[in-house]
Amino acid sequence: MKRVALYIRVSHEEQAMKGYSLQAQENRLRQYANEHHYQIVDYYRDEGVTARSCPGRRKEFARMLRDIKAGHIDCILFIKLDRWFRNVSDYYTYQALLDQHNVIWETTEEEYNTHTAQGRLYLNIKLSIAQNESDTTSERIHFVFADKIKRREVISGKLPIGYSIANKHIIQNAQAPIIRDIFQYYLNTHSIHKTMHYLANIHNIHRSYPAISKLLRNERYIGTFYGIKNYTTGIIDKQTFETVQQLLKNASSKTISSPLSCANNIISPLMASATAPLHPPSNITNTTENRHENNNTYAKYTIPCKYLFKGLLRCPHCNHKLVGLTRHYKGTHYIYYQCPQSHHKALTCPNKTLYKESLIEKNLLTLLPTLLPKAVTPLTLIATNSQELKPSNFPMHFYWYCHQQYPNWVRANQYQYWHWWVEEVTLPTTLLITHENIKLKHHTI
Ligand SMILES: [Zn+2]
Structure with a gap:
């Protein structure tokens, strides 16, 4: 049975103008797949994505490529060629990739035969027409905006207070x-x-x-x-x-120890020196002797960006998401999380605890690797590179390896690796986080 991916794309303009709605495309594709007894692997819906945006900006398209590379797909189904590409060069770039993985495509509303010279000529013409149409729209939009800008009119978007x-x-x-x-x-x-x-x-x-x-x-x-x-x-x-x-x-x-942005901080040292061992500054390897002082150094030197668990931590009293807080005292920066509900004027939550980030981080960075699926845990990597790793550096190495393995996730939202696995962490009142405090997301691997 042919395994098909249903690819659906619609831009905002098209949705308004032509009634090419996602639902309409989806229905048509499903019907076609059923008629031909195809097995539907998945739906890939790129909504609000114009044909002009580069393929890299189509999230679902990217997901589909991953599935193609993983060998899950035999055929891609879309209603018309212009849903797929409106650009001759992009088309051929991705066609090469499809050929490489023995994946073909079909359209439900148009007919193409790429096995004959005549058919390929027809395909190229269709692509050129689509490209021209897309360029014209682009020019028209550009012209409208240029005109608004000339008159100093508001274009779009929310305005800030004031x-x-x-x-x-x-x-x-x-x-x-x-x-x-x-x-x-x-x-x-x-x-x-x-x-x-x-x-x-x-x-x-x-x-x-x-x-x-x-x-x-x-x-x-x-x-x-x-x-x-x-x-x-x-x-x-x-x-x-x-x-x-x-x-x-x-x-x-x-x-922050370096003025570079969060993502740069994490990635560039890794990219720049693949041969250099990933050793933290020597003053933090000693984790047991002076706990208090060490925690400060930890927060100050080893974490290139603050609030690693931003968006995941929840207040044990009101379940509200905690927010970050930095305090400066005698030249040192203390980083905390706190419940925003207890600091607003309304005071809806009694929990005034300031949770020290360094403690939470240490706790979670040690706990998380034991909870995440083994297949994707960088623990395996750590084991193979054991000669350059010491147990005392473990949380940091875990952190580094996460980003080395999954730099794109960091780049995408400045999110950390574990945001993909962890749903939320409800903090205990004692600060000692255990497995029960962590709620994982259910992904299938
Ligand atoms: Zn609260």
């Missing part, structure tokens, strides 16, 4: 003075944390720490929209904004 739309233009609203006030407040206090509380207490606007950090860096507040300076009148004057950026930069270079 701005509204009036008569197609971006204008400052009644909240603009609040923005000026909090920029000034940050200038006076140099503290995002204090600014967050100030905004909540004085203006009754509740935002998380990362949101405030982002807000203070938002170029839209000096009038830069869509990458164009002076698109509208800024709420903040340029000098104030620059000073704030400098302060934020200084603060973050103190917090």
Whole structure:
């Protein structure tokens, strides 16, 4: 029985214009597969993806390629060729890959025969027409946007606090003075944390720490929209904004050992020196002697990016997701997680515990490898490279190997390897996390 993958793609414009809905395509493909007694392997639906976006941006397409390489698919089914590609060169690039894995494709609504010269000519013509159609749409959209930009009109997307739309233009609203006030407040206090509380207490606007950090860096507040300076009148004057950026930069270079971004930090040292052994700085290998001091060093030097378990930890009282918090004391940075519900004005949760990140990290990085499926655990890798590994470095090596093995996951969302396996961790009140606290996702391998 022929094993078929049903490939469905629809862009936003098409969905609106031609009624090429996902559902309609899916129904037609299913019907066709049943009529021909094909075995459906899976549905791959790329929604809101235009033919112009490169194949790399089609998530489901990528998933299907993985299944093709794994040998699960004999044939790909789509309704028309333009669902597949609208670009001659992309078509041939991926056709080579299909040939390599003995995978063919079929369309339900059109007929192609690639075994004859005549048939191939017809295919090329169809692809060229599709490409031309797609280029024209692209030009049309580009033209519409260019025109809007010329008139300084709002294009799309949500506006940040302080701005509204009036008569197609971006204008400052009644909240603009609040923005000026909090920029000034940050200038006076140099503290995002204090600014967050100030905004909540004085203006009754509740935002998380990362949101405030982002807000203070938002170029839209000096009038830069869509990458164009002076698109509208800024709420903040340029000098104030620059000073704030400098302060934020200084603060973050103190917090993280290197100013590079999270993903770069993790990947580049691995890529750059494949031959160099992955040894952590020598001052952290001694994990038993001075626990307290060691924990600080641990958090400061070995973790290239903060909050490794962001989004996974939950409050034992109210089950709300915990948020990160950094405190500075005498030149050291202490990283914690806390329940946001207990720090807001409303005080809906009594749990005021500050969970030390270094402790949680150590705990989870030791526990997780024992829970994850053996087949994909980097533990196996660790065993084969045993001469360069010491048990005391174990959590770090686990962490590194995760990223070496799965760099794309990190790049995608700055998510960590275990986000793929772990659903959530409900923290115990004692800080000693056990298997019972961890809820895993159920994947099939
Ligand atoms: Zn809570």
